[in-house]
Amino acid sequence: MDLTTKEHVDRLPIIISGIGGAQLLAVAKLGSGTGESMAAAVVSALETWGVADQVVGMSFDTTASNTGRRNGACVLIEQKMGKDLLHFACRHHILELVVHAVFVRVLGCSSSPEHLLFKRFQTSWESIDREDFGTGIMVEEVATVLEDVKDEALRWTLQVLQEREDLRDDYRELVKLVIIFLGGAPPGGIRFLAPGAMHQARWMSKVLYSFKIWMFRGQFRLTKKEERGLQRLCLFVVRVYAKAWIEASFSVQAPRLDLELIKALGTYDKIDPEIGDVALSKLSSHLWYVSEELVGLSFFDSDVSCETKNAMVTALRREEFDGEDTAPKRVTLPKKSVRDLHLEDFVSGRTLHFFRKLHLDEAFLDLPPDSWQMDEGFQRSSQIVRNLAVVNDHAERGVALIQEFNGSLTKDEEQLQFLLQVVADHRKAFPDPRKRTLAHTRPQ
Structure with a gap:
């Protein structure tokens, strides 16, 4: 939102990363969502910070406004900078496109941001007995399909939970749901989180919903097509997709x-x-x-x-x-x-x-x-x-930052950018409220 006129405007988080970590440069206000507008904002931020000469590549979502051959932001950034850059397309965004295609094929498309099936399940959640669920291996057909990968999948998922302390909460939930689907129990026991927010552009939430709906199908009315479609999607995630997603940032x-x-x-x-x-x-x-x-x-x-x-x-x-x-x-x-x-x-x-x-x-x-x-x-x-950054998670955090602070403490655009820098720097120093994190001396 524009801080003075209250009109809705596009915002673009611009972040550089490398051996020293990531640094927010700006969350630029765009005149439009075109490739030209984005390219101009990126190059302006790089020049303002004096880092344009050090940039060797770009990380981006694979949208047409970014990757268009003539008017995409990527090619226009290269033209404005006068050099050919490495293109690190966001691997999470690519995988979202893959699971979206699978979802549409097995369950059909929903024109609304909140898929009606998921909305119905979210509404029914409070009446569902969380102790009464069915795992994948309890179904003979599913158990047969998973027979050759079950043991390795359980070993890998449990290892991920033990070793990946940096894992985002929704990614960690995905890993735990895979374990439960396979008939195992995550560290700390089996616990199902309440269904969260849904958005057409965020496919991780839909994957999480799919596992929960299928495992609680005994308490939640599904058509045969829905039940079959969810089962096919869950099998795809367990056999192929979950590992690809969790390892995408490597x-x-x-x-x-x-x-x-x-x-x-x-x-x-x-x-x-x-x-x-x-x-x-x-x-x-x-x-x-x-x-x-x-x-x-x-x-x-x-x-x-x-x-x-x-x-x-x-x-x-x-x-x-x-x-x-x-x-x-x-x-x-x-x-x-x-x-x-x-x-x-x-x-x-x-x-x-x-x-x-x-x-x-x-x-x-x-x-x-x-x-x-x-x-x-x-x-x-x-x-x-x-x-090297091969996923665009830094930019997602930039989007969350502007959504949280836009217009909350200042209506001055320059002061807003300073505020975002301070908050981003503080969150980098103290990424969580755990005692061992807070006890560490702030890095100089």
């Missing part, structure tokens, strides 16, 4: 994880051909991280074998690289079967763009891959790439 693993997801969707026809087809089709149009540039992340992935890394180096040097040729920002899925795809298939001489835009050491590429971890140049480069 930068150096991104190409390998995307390739693994492509292969999992390519073979999902054995489980549910319709879901496998629609999910693979959607993901295939958003393959940013196996592009010739960003596949370079995999050189720093410790879970990629030495054999594969040798093949990647060979592919890197198979053709001459003059440093001028521009690589496509995303790729089209090759025609050959996804089962036959390997990381080295996406590497070319143009992968060197990735190294040079980030000013990474290239000398380690002359060494055997099993010795890279001991090389100082590799270690320095690895630190850089592991701090």
Whole structure:
């Protein structure tokens, strides 16, 4: 909202990130939601802070206003800055598009922000006995589909809850629901949280609703189509989607994880051909991280074998690289079967763009891959790439910040920007109210 006229305006959080963490630059007021307006705001903020020369890439949602070839904000930012940047499309946004496509296929589309099925369940929540629920493995058909992944899925989900203290509350809830669906119990016991807010653009809440509705279907009236659709969606999340979502923020693993997801969707026809087809089709149009540039992340992935890394180096040097040729920002899925795809298939001489835009050491590429971890140049480069932002969660926090403080303490736009800086800095220093956090001395 405009602070003086009370008119609704678009706001754009502009944040830089790197080894030192993330820094809010501005939550800019836009004249319109066009790519030109967003690009101008971004470049202005970068120049005001004097950091434009240090920017080597962009993280963004894959909306048309951002990614349009002529008038998208990304290409216009590059034009205004006079340089080609790495494109780190938000991996969470890509996965939201995938689950949206699956949801629409199995349950149909809702034109209202609050899906009527979910709204009905939210209204009925207080009358539902939280002790009376049914897990997935209690249904023979579901248990059969999950038989080959159940033990590994339980091991992984319990490990996530133990090791990922940084996990957002809704992501943590997803992991716990997967455990319960599989017949397990999360640390602290089984507890179902009340259904939260819904929004057409936020698909995590719909996934959480789907698990709860299906597991409480004995107390909540569903049509056969709804029950079947929810079951299919839950199976997809347990077998494929939950792991992809939770690991989406891991930068150096991104190409390998995307390739693994492509292969999992390519073979999902054995489980549910319709879901496998629609999910693979959607993901295939958003393959940013196996592009010739960003596949370079995999050189720093410790879970990629030495054999594969040798093949990647060979592919890197198979053709001459003059440093001028521009690589496509995303790729089209090759025609050959996804089962036959390997990381080295996406590497070319143009992968060197990735190294040079980030000013990474290239000398380690002359060494055997099993010795890279001991090389100082590799270690320095690895630190850089592991701090790259491949999800847009920082921007989401910026949106939440402006929604909370817009017009609450000041009606002056300049003072609002100062206020947002102070609050963001304080939250960075004290991210939660736990005693051990508050006891720490504020970093200088």
